[in-house]
Amino acid sequence: MEINEGKVVDGKHVMIHFVDVGKGNCVIIQFPSGHTTFVDIDNSHTSEENTEPIEYFKSKKMDYNVFRFILTHPDMDHMSGLHELNQKYDIINFWDTENEKKLTEWDNTPYKEEDWDTYQSFKGSESDPKHLEYLRGADQKCCFVGDGITVLSPSYKMLKESKDAPDGDSEKYHHLSYVLMIEYSGLRVLLGGDASKKAWDDILEEWGEDALKANIFLAPHHGSKNNVNEEVFKHIKPDYVIVSVDEGTTYAYNYYNSISTVLTTKHYGTIKVRLQSNGKYTKYLEKNG
Ligand SMILES: [Zn+2]
DSSP: OOOOOOOOOOSSEEEEEEOOOSSSOOEEEEOTTOOOEEEOEEOOOSSTTSOOHHHHHHHTTOOSOEEEEEOOSSOGGGEETHHHHHHHSOEEEEEEOOOOOOOOOOTTSSOOHHHHHHHHHHTTOSSSSEEEEOOTTOOOTTTTTTTTEEEEEOOHHHHHHHHHSOTTOTTTTTTTOOEEEEEETTEEEEEOTTOOHHHHHHHHHHHOSGGGOOSEEEOGGGGOGGGOOHHHHTTTOOSEEEEOOOTTOOOOHHHHHHHSEEEEHHHHOSEEEEEETTSOEEEEESSOO
16 A cells, blocks of 8 residues: 655646666656655766756655656666665555566676665565555555556566566567656646557557657657557547657657657757646746757
8 A cells, every 4th residue: 555655846837858768767746645666777978968866856855755756677787876875765555566587697787686686675665665566446545546646557467478478589578668647737647657569459459549649758768669559559649749769869750750749868968848727837947959
């Protein structure tokens, strides 16, 4: 059970920060309830230009605690910095996906074993943080439903798909990625995690076209063409697609530009979107692109 120990920020808007972390992903969300939420973190910078997510969190003075940390899937570019975050702040709830991934090789990677170990130490934890594994349709009215979060994926079927995929299959842990819809005052933000094409098929099949409609769409898997599912994405009809991608890394530029206006972190830096109670939203770009 999630408990409310957060601080009420304002009560009149939701602020979403797509932090320019380079190659990985980090989205920080401030809800009117005070339930400050991280969706992934990556501080394993490849460039000086990238933003240090914990420094950023601190500088924005929203660092009372981390009410929930949602790890979309167990890849290191989504959890680097977890050790430091956990040392500096109280993480109250930790959303995980059911997986048995093991990692032992740290040489020649930009990642730190301490982040993986911190993640492993959360498994089964009853408190500080409470370890949670939600599936599609999960329903905690008090807390995340109250914050307008809907778990579109993973489903039980996609968990099984992940389990059955061989080690080394690049989509193994993308099948079970969280895909979340955040809704506030009629506005919608779709966070695609690193969800696989199959996961998107499964989402459309279960939820239908209308449930996919969103104003803002965080493209799955850093905009990779391998995770573009045109048949499903055509129903999203976003005003903006946000791509969390590093300088020097390509993404499905032609496709995403054909469906919407694209904002990448590599060109615009940290991107903030404020969802207002009047049903309008404002975006703020750190750089001019
Ligand atoms: Zn990733």
